[in-house]
Each structure stands twice: as structure tokens, then as C-alpha cells.
Amino acid sequence: MVGARRTNDWGFPRWRGYGSSREATTVRICDRHGCEEKGDCPAPKAPHSKERWYFCQRHAAEYNSKWDYFEGLDKAERAARAKTEQTENAGYAEAQHYGWATSGDGSRSADEMRALEVLGLEGDADSAAIKKAWREKAKLVHPDVKPGDKDAAAEFQKLQLAYEVLKAAEERREWRG
Structure with a gap:
């Protein structure tokens, strides 16, 4: 039996995990300088760019906190864009009653x-x-x-x-x- 590999299933193949292996997996680290967390949240490096940063959740939240959808538009263009978005997404408005409308535990009308x-x-x-x-x-x-x-x-x-x-x-x- 030279060359036979030993398994951990003790003769019961159903105990093996699907696609499991013992090899090390590659984990991408957050692109933020000095951060050692797992970088699994992609963020664009520039508008309309296919290149992405990969941040941890904390740094992705920080990156997105300053994001402004209407940046660079004047007041009239902002209003027009907002109205267009609202009319295009009106079909989703019927589901708003499932969310909490106000503070509290949702038990008040x-x-x-x-x-x-x-x-x-x-x-x-x-x-x-x-x-x-x-x-x-x-x-x-x-x-x-x-x-x-x-x-x-x-x-x-x-x-x-x-x-x-x-x-x-x-x-x-x-x-x-």
C-alpha cells in the first residue's frame, strides 16, 4: 500500500465536507494602510472604473460615508434626478409598510x-x-x-x-x- 492516502472519514465518505480540502486559502487583506482585517468589501477606485479597492467592513463604511449621489449637480439637476429616481423606483414603494416608519418597537401606529x-x-x-x-x-x-x-x-x-x-x-x- 505504498502511496495510499489516509483520509479523515474513517471509511464513511459522507462525513467529508463538500469541496473541502486541507490546502491554505488566500485571504485578501484590507487595502487601507495599516489595517490587518479581511478585505472583502469592494469599492471603486474612481467613478466608472473597473479597478476596485478591497476594504474591511469598518473601512468600507468610512469610505461610503462621504459618498454623495448628487455631487456636482446644480439644484435643478438634483431635483430632476431625484424625481426620475422616484418615478423609476415607484414599484418598490408598496413594500415600505414592512419597514419601521418611526422610532420605537413598531407597536405604535x-x-x-x-x-x-x-x-x-x-x-x-x-x-x-x-x-x-x-x-x-x-x-x-x-x-x-x-x-x-x-x-x-x-x-x-x-x-x-x-x-x-x-x-x-x-x-x-x-x-x-
Whole structure:
């Protein structure tokens, strides 16, 4: 048995990995000077060039952070290009409802988020914080405090409506379990 190679499958060929071998693989290093990370993110060296830099993820993010799609265009050309992009990609707009539209965990509706904005709160505010903010703001513009002030009355109505929207949403959540 001279020249026979020994394998690690102990007679069970299915234990071998597909395409696996013991040879060393070549790993490209990041092209950023001094970086020793794996360079697996290609970036063009110049516009319309086939030559590429290969950066690690951190340096690729740094490279792309200063990228401006509208660089070198005047205001009218920017608007025209943006409108063209929007019309050409309008077919993808129907999928926007799958993403988060606002901050928070995605459990609040757009109306609730607007109501929280009126009260000056973040998307993750709880019912106690909502009630506290509503009381503090309502005390300042209540019609009994500022009689005859139409602006204060309008602001109070806006605060009242925001609080009612949030209170009804909280009751729905509690009812659902």
C-alpha cells in the first residue's frame, strides 16, 4: 500500500465536507494602510472604473460615508434626478409598510406617534409618562387658566385629542391582552 492516502472519514465518505480540502486559502487583506482585517468589501477606485479597492467592513463604511449621489449637480439637476429616481423606483414603494416608519418597537401606529410628538415624548413612552406630560402641558393652556385666549384653547384641544388617541390605543392593547 505504498502511496495510499489516509483520509479523515474513517471509511464513511459522507462525513467529508463538500469541496473541502486541507490546502491554505488566500485571504485578501484590507487595502487601507495599516489595517490587518479581511478585505472583502469592494469599492471603486474612481467613478466608472473597473479597478476596485478591497476594504474591511469598518473601512468600507468610512469610505461610503462621504459618498454623495448628487455631487456636482446644480439644484435643478438634483431635483430632476431625484424625481426620475422616484418615478423609476415607484414599484418598490408598496413594500415600505414592512419597514419601521418611526422610532420605537413598531407597536405604535402613525397616529399614536404623532400624538406622542404633540406631547413631546419619545416612541417608547409608557402610560404614566403620557399622562404626566399631558397634565403638565394642559395646565399651561387650559381655558380656565387662560380664558378668552383662542390660541391657548386650540392648543388645549390639540393636547386633549392627542391624549385621547393614546388612551384609546392603550385600552385596545390591554383589551387584546
